[in-house]
Amino acid sequence: NSPVDPWAEPPEKAEEAALRPGALADFRGQPRVSNQLGLVLEAARARQTTPDHVLLSGPPGLGKTTLAMIIAAEMGAPIRISSGPAIQHAGDLAAILSSLVPGEVFFLDEIHRMSKPTEEMLYLAMEDFRVDVVVGKGPGATAIPIDIPPFTLVGATTRAGLLPGPLRDRFGFTAQLEFYDPADLEDIITRSAGVLGVDLAADTAATIAGRSRGTPRIANRLLRRVRDYAEVNIGSGPVSPASAAAALDLYEVDPLGLDRLDRAVLDAVCVKFGGGPVGLSTLAISVGEEPQTVEEVAEPFLVRLGFLMRTPRGRVATDRAWTHLGLTPPDRSDS
Ligand code: ADP
Numbered sequence: 001n002s003p004v005d006p007w008a009e010p011p012e013k014a015e016e017a018a019l020r021p022g023a024l025a026d027f028r029g030q031p032r033v034s035n036q037l038g039l040v041l042e043a044a045r046a047r048q049t050t051p052d053h054v055l056l057s058g059p060p061g062l063g064k065t066t067l068a069m070i071i072a073a074e075m076g077a078p079i080r081i082s083s084g085p086a087i088q089h090a091g092d093l094a095a096i097l098s099s100l101v102p103g104e105v106f107f108l109d110e111i112h113r114m115s116k117p118t119e120e121m122l123y124l125a126m127e128d129f130r131v132d133v134v135v136g137k138g139p140g141a142t143a144i145p146i147d148i149p150p151f152t153l154v155g156a157t158t159r160a161g162l163l164p165g166p167l168r169d170r171f172g173f174t175a176q177l178e179f180y181d182p183a184d185l186e187d188i189i190t191r192s193a194g195v196l197g198v199d200l201a202a203d204t205a206a207t208i209a210g211r212s213r214g215t216p217r218i219a220n221r222l223l224r225r226v227r228d229y230a231e232v233n234i235g236s237g238p239v240s241p242a243s244a245a246a247a248l249d250l251y252e253v254d255p256l257g258l259d260r261l262d263r264a265v266l267d268a269v270c271v272k273f274g275g276g277p278v279g280l281s282t283l284a285i286s287v288g289e290e291p292q293t294v295e296e297v298a299e300p301f302l303v304r305l306g307f308l309m310r311t312p313r314g315r316v317a318t319d320r321a322w323t324h325l326g327l328t329p330p331d332r333s334d335s
Helices: 011-019 031-047 064-075 090-098 116-128 182-196 204-210 216-233 241-250 260-272 280-287 291-304 319-324
Strands: 054-057 079-083 105-109 130-135 142-147 152-157 173-176 308-311 314-317
Touching (some): 011 216, 054 064, 116 130, 260 308, 260 319
Antiparallel strands (some): 308 314
């Protein structure tokens, strides 16, 4: 037996990488974004320039990182990955930018969470491929301009509305990723099952797709849980839709795809706060989560299902939410 390599990536991480489509042609769904992006890349290739900066927005797990990697692969360029919160000081950003190779793709996740000075340095870099590094303090401080190679910034954010206008304006191409249709998720699950060597019966991919909250990352995660369940409980043979449903029930993913956090949020709004309106921070505390997680992970899907409304006064549960929880909606006829 060889000793366990302490530096090896955990198997899920390696699998995660294997499941990522590497070319635009393998990227399922999002037809509008993928056609437009394809054109941007083709034109850049024809002109032999670096493509315009790209801004991708949408909830987590919809394929922003995947698209950034695809842009690099399609351009035959390397990719550098970082995130807004990871770059604390403008100097850190200057160090990254000045070490890029010409044409490199710089993927900046959570770009809305950068500090102001870093953001301002990024403006200049995006526009003029230059950064000004300030040396010294006070009246003696001088800005030393440093040229940086042409690069393509791919920024990702959960909501484009969180970005300051001047930053948004510096992207040549912006795309809003939407939740995926069940048919596209089914395709993704079928492809992933092939990669992972999981044998799915007809309609099983559809069962998993239906519970995937419109999100490829969740689809892949649920597929792995179904695989675990099948290996332990079924043995050989294709996994039936009934087994997949049983597996997902076990992991508390309901037939609409709501997980424990989604249900906790709905339950809090309906039961603890009488249907709302309730403010985000109060709601987050009552379910024991960060406001950001509630707002960016749970809420977009609940809003899309028509279970939750975001109003200026706070979050409000709809009648559908009450019914889904098996509760009777309050009588609002007098209000
Ligand atoms: P984000 O950066 O938006 O949070 P990722 O790009 O990391 O999301 O995608 C999460 C996972 O979902 C990836 O591992 C990838 O395998 C899968 N995925 C995302 N979009 C697609 C797609 N369009 N087709 C196939 N798989 C996808």
